[in-house]
Amino acid sequence: MDAITFQAFLFTSLNKFDRQPALTCVETNETITYKTLREQVDAAASQLVRLGVQVGKRVAVLIPNSIENVVYNLAVSRCGATVVPLNDKLGMKEIEFILRDAEPQVIIMATQKHIASVLSYQQEIGKQTVTVVGVPGFGIDYPEEFYRMKIEHKKGCDVFPDASLDDVAILSYTGGTTGTPKGVMHSQRGFGASLMASCMEYPYDDRDKVLFCTPIIHAAGVLLQRSLASGCHVYIMKAFHPQQFMQIVQTERITSTFVVPTIIYRLIDEAKQKNYDVSSLRNINYGSSPISSERLKEAFEIFGPIFRQQYGMTECSIVIARLTKSDHFFAYEHNLEVLKSCGKPCMLTQIRLVDDKGQDVQPLQPGEIAVKTPSVSIGYYNRPDLTAEAFQDGWFFTGDIGQFDEQGYLHIVERKKDMIISGGFNVYPAEVERIVNQHSKVAMCACIGIPHNDWGEAVCLVAVLREGETCTKEELIEFCKQRTASYMVPKEIIFETSLPLTMVGKIDKKALRKPFWEGAARLVN
Structure with a gap:
C-alpha cells in the first residue's frame, strides 16, 4: 500500500459517518453529528x-x-x-x-x-x-x-x-534541556502513519464513546483524531473534575478514556468515597508520565483489567511502546514489577538501547532508547543542530535511558535529558532556574525532580541566597507564579548555603537528587 497523507487519511475516514454523534462538549451539553x-x-x-x-x-x-x-x-x-x-x-x-x-x-x-x-x-x-x-x-x-x-x-x-507527503502537517512544540521549546515537525507522510499505527494499536469502532479530560493538543490529541477516524462519539471536558468525570462515565456509558497517572489517583480517591457504576468502561489508556505500581494495582482492583499504557514522545507521536491489558493482568497476578515498565515495542516501531558511542548495549544492560518508526518526526524547526544530534540514520535518540528485562519489557530508569515530568507536563529545569535567578535575593539555584505520590515528580528548587539576604519559600513561589505556567512553579523549595559541584565546576544535580531517591529502583517516579 502506498503511503497516504494525514489529510487524506483523516478526511476519507470522516466521510464514512453521517448521523452518528461525533462530539459532545460536557459542560455545555452541545452535541454535533459527523x-x-x-x-x-x-x-x-x-x-x-x-x-x-x-x-x-x-x-x-x-x-x-x-x-x-x-x-x-x-x-x-x-x-x-x-x-x-x-x-x-x-x-x-x-x-x-x-x-x-x-x-x-x-x-x-x-x-x-x-x-x-x-x-x-x-x-x-x-x-x-x-x-x-x-x-x-x-x-x-x-x-x-x-x-x-x-x-x-x-x-x-x-x-x-x-x-503532499512531504509537506509539514503539524508543528508541535515540546521542551528540552535548554529550557526553550523546540518545534517538532511531522510530515503528512509521518503523521498519516502515526494515525494508522494508532488505529492498529487502539482498536475502536463507531459504537465506542471516548471521554477526554486532558488538553486535547497534548498526548490526548492523537487518540482523539484516531477516535474520529473510527466514528466514535467523543466527549470533551474543558477541565478534569473527578466527580464530574465519574458521573459522565456512569450516565453516558463511556467505553474508553485517556488519562495521566495523577488523574487515576484522583479517580481512585473519588471511587472510594462514592459508589459509581463504571461497568461500561472497556479501556483506560494512560501515559505521559510513569506511574506508581502500587496505585495502579489499587486502580486495577476498582476498575478491572482494562488498563493500557502508552509510551511516546512528541517526536514519535504516541507509538513507541505499550503495556497491554493482558500485560497488566499478568502483572497483577504474577509480577507487579511489570507495571513499572512501559511495555513492549509497538507494531511499527523498532527500539535499540545504545551506549554513548551509539553502539548497542549488552542484553539486560541500560542504554539510551533509540527509536525507528514511520511516525518519527522529520526534525526540529529551524534547529539543524538539534536535528542532527537527535535524528541519525533513521533513528531518533530519545534521551531516555531504558533497560529491557528478561521478559522483553522496557523499563525507563533515568533521563539523559535534564527534564522533569510532573502530572504529565514537561517541566524544563533551566527555564525555572532562569526565572528564579532573576530574583534579587538569589545567588544561584538548581531545579530537580523529586518523588511525589500524586504528580509522579514534583518540581523542587534548591536555592542559595545572596550574602546577608533572607527570603521565604512563599516569596519565591509567588515570584514564580507571576512569571511562568502553574505546573512549572516549584512545589518544594530548599535553602542551602552552597550547591555541590562536579569536577568541571557544574552544579552536580545527581548529588542533589540522590537523598530523595535513596532506595528507589529507578530515578523517575
Whole structure:
C-alpha cells in the first residue's frame, strides 16, 4: 500500500459517518453529528482559504478544550496547511516564544489571558502579515485588530488544497534541556502513519464513546483524531473534575478514556468515597508520565483489567511502546514489577538501547532508547543542530535511558535529558532556574525532580541566597507564579548555603537528587 497523507487519511475516514454523534462538549451539553462536523470544518476552512491559508502556511490554534478546538484544528488540516497547536495552559512567556519561533501567518484563538501576547506579536510582525482570528462564543472582547470569524452553514469551497507527503502537517512544540521549546515537525507522510499505527494499536469502532479530560493538543490529541477516524462519539471536558468525570462515565456509558497517572489517583480517591457504576468502561489508556505500581494495582482492583499504557514522545507521536491489558493482568497476578515498565515495542516501531558511542548495549544492560518508526518526526524547526544530534540514520535518540528485562519489557530508569515530568507536563529545569535567578535575593539555584505520590515528580528548587539576604519559600513561589505556567512553579523549595559541584565546576544535580531517591529502583517516579 502506498503511503497516504494525514489529510487524506483523516478526511476519507470522516466521510464514512453521517448521523452518528461525533462530539459532545460536557459542560455545555452541545452535541454535533459527523455530518455537522464536516459542514462546520468545511465552512471554517473556506474562510481560512479566503484569508490566504494554504499548503505551506503555518496556522497557530490557541483554543481551550471544546468543539471549536476540534473544528478549527481540522479546518487547518483541511486546507493542507501546517497546524501549530498551542496549549491554553501555557504562560504568556512560553506563548510569546513559540509565536516568534514558529512565525505563524494566522492565529486562531479563544483565550483571554493570551490576548496581550498575541496582539504584541501581531503588532511586531505587522497586521498585513499576521491575521489573528478571534473565535466567538467564549465571552472574550477581542481587540479591533482581530478578525472575527463565525462559522456560517453554507456551501464552502468545492475543492480544498491537497497536501503532499512531504509537506509539514503539524508543528508541535515540546521542551528540552535548554529550557526553550523546540518545534517538532511531522510530515503528512509521518503523521498519516502515526494515525494508522494508532488505529492498529487502539482498536475502536463507531459504537465506542471516548471521554477526554486532558488538553486535547497534548498526548490526548492523537487518540482523539484516531477516535474520529473510527466514528466514535467523543466527549470533551474543558477541565478534569473527578466527580464530574465519574458521573459522565456512569450516565453516558463511556467505553474508553485517556488519562495521566495523577488523574487515576484522583479517580481512585473519588471511587472510594462514592459508589459509581463504571461497568461500561472497556479501556483506560494512560501515559505521559510513569506511574506508581502500587496505585495502579489499587486502580486495577476498582476498575478491572482494562488498563493500557502508552509510551511516546512528541517526536514519535504516541507509538513507541505499550503495556497491554493482558500485560497488566499478568502483572497483577504474577509480577507487579511489570507495571513499572512501559511495555513492549509497538507494531511499527523498532527500539535499540545504545551506549554513548551509539553502539548497542549488552542484553539486560541500560542504554539510551533509540527509536525507528514511520511516525518519527522529520526534525526540529529551524534547529539543524538539534536535528542532527537527535535524528541519525533513521533513528531518533530519545534521551531516555531504558533497560529491557528478561521478559522483553522496557523499563525507563533515568533521563539523559535534564527534564522533569510532573502530572504529565514537561517541566524544563533551566527555564525555572532562569526565572528564579532573576530574583534579587538569589545567588544561584538548581531545579530537580523529586518523588511525589500524586504528580509522579514534583518540581523542587534548591536555592542559595545572596550574602546577608533572607527570603521565604512563599516569596519565591509567588515570584514564580507571576512569571511562568502553574505546573512549572516549584512545589518544594530548599535553602542551602552552597550547591555541590562536579569536577568541571557544574552544579552536580545527581548529588542533589540522590537523598530523595535513596532506595528507589529507578530515578523517575
